Amino acid sequence: MKSVSSPPTAPAPPRRVGERLVDQPQVPLLGRIQRAMHAHPLLGPTAVLILACIFFTIAVGPRFIEPLNISLILQQVQIIGMVGIAQTLIILTGGIDLSVAAAMVFSTVIAGKLAAEAGTPPLLALLVALLTGAVCGSLNGALVTRFRVPPFIATLGTLSIFTALNLYVSGSQTIKANALPDLLLWPGQTFRVLGAPVTFGSILVLAAFIVVSYILRRTAWGEHIYAVGDNAEGARLSGIRTSRVLMSVYIVAGVICAIAGWLLIGRVGSVSPFSGEGVNLASITAVVIGGTSLFGGRGHVLGTLLGALIIGVFSNGLTLTGVDVLWQVFTTGVLVIVAVGLDQWTRKVAG
Amino acid sequence: MTTTSNPARTRQITPILSARNLVKRYGHVTALAGADLTLYPGEVLAVIGDNGAGKSSLIKCLSGAVVPDEGEIRVKGKPERFRTPLDARSAGIETVYQHLALAPARDIAANVFLGRELRKPGPLGWGLRMLDRKAMRQETAKILGDLGLLTIQNIGQAVETLSGGQRQGVAVARAAAFGSRVIIMDEPTAALGVKESAKVLNLIAEIRDRGIPVILISHDMPHVFEVADRIHIQRLGRRIACVQKTEITMNDAVSLMTGAQTPPEDHDPETIPERLVRQ
Incomplete structure (x- = not known):
């Protein structure tokens, strides 16, 4: 009888306590990157931001990384960043909001009109502006939850409505800085850090990111936002009042847009129904580049901060290297497509 | 088939969960046409029925996922009205949905x-x-x-x-x-392999042994006969029979389910499970 000469197969070692079920040590590099990106969604955008900073520091020279230029980038991205927070909340629920910029500008027009022409006390004008944002958000929320209008269509409609109301209320007129109270212009004021002027608006944005990040990661409301975006029917059957969660998200997003409006007044130094151009799509771009999935339920608001900074770094760096503006737009397009492609790829980890 | 209703073991035990005459219509379709259900403490009650017999609608009413048009649900004899899954949960009824939620x-x-x-x-x-x-x-x-x-x-x-x-x-x-009171499982083994199914059946027995009754909706007759105490047979939106597992064969259960056979005149669907009688 011949013995079959096959290599002895060692029995699989028993699983150790604490060993992950999914890990297999012999995964090729690409697979490991895919898994790492699935487990740590901020990895991709962080890498892109760091590489972009290194690239532009080499291409432009050290002035790119100077505090003055960094402060400038922060100012350039504060509006996109703030609106991006609102957009992140909506996208995490599996929706999208095309009316964010219009709601933002509408609240600035209301605040400007009240403070400059109706003689309303500045603080009251600001509060009414925030309320305007809440009303805009609740209209979107009601359309989505009560009337079951898909978010894309609902906010496409309210985009037109808010834009028309902007023009109606403002009479298509711009209110100049000298007619506006200091409180409304405050986000544009600066203080010095390392010799560079930093606006209060930039600080407000960073604070907002920290607060919203805390809420999303550490509170039940945040948990429910993710669950609704991940599996809405499952969340409902698990006892989550999904309509209430959605409604609250749209209202909070509206208020955040109004705060972005306040930053916009400070940044532009006036109130104009035509300001905030491009913010709508830029906010979605920031969210997507930041690794948040357009299908909902996955992502992180800090990714949106990274996304906004990436947009800012590219636009600033390309300007400093003297590249035509059209290539900035081009680059943003490439980044969005790469980000969404990566998102689809990393989601395949889940079998 | 033998469904002897022994008068000695009639209803001295309050059902932990009962439904009477539930009706649910979706437009022109009547999913439930006066369905009843009785669940006693400590038992595993299997609910079987053909597609469209109203199994899913029945358990959705019990878990608060849908609100019945008519009928009454009682928990420990007390009437309850479940408007949302949250209401059913706070009454101590948990559901494992087929798509898991x-x-x-x-x-x-x-x-x-x-x-x-x-x-x-x-x-x-x-x-x-x-x-x-x-x-x-x-x-x-x-x-x-x-x-x-x-x-x-x-x-x-x-x-x-x-x-x-x-x-x-x-x-x-x-x-x-x-x-805390009832666990409902909708097709828990439908998507699983042999080994995993066995594990889930063990879990069901484990939960029952802790004193929590289980309602098991399943298409899989061997699984039903392995773990159930009583078998509730749903047909055309109604409970047509509910029998002790020991008193029916798989073939008879299937013919009742498909309408090839009808239950005897004196069939009592409310008999107490043998598990409780023994205790």
């Missing part, structure tokens, strides 16, 4: 506590509304351990990275952890 991108602990997250004690909890993730993870590990699901090692793992059987385990663990 999990959030795939969230981790195991987050899913087990979905909709009833624990907050930190003290000002962090009531002031900053901070979740106590550590406590939820520890609790989840304990729940999974108690049910013998310790192969799921990493509580921080996203549910979508688990196998079908493990996901089912998470859903069952969630129900077992919070279902």
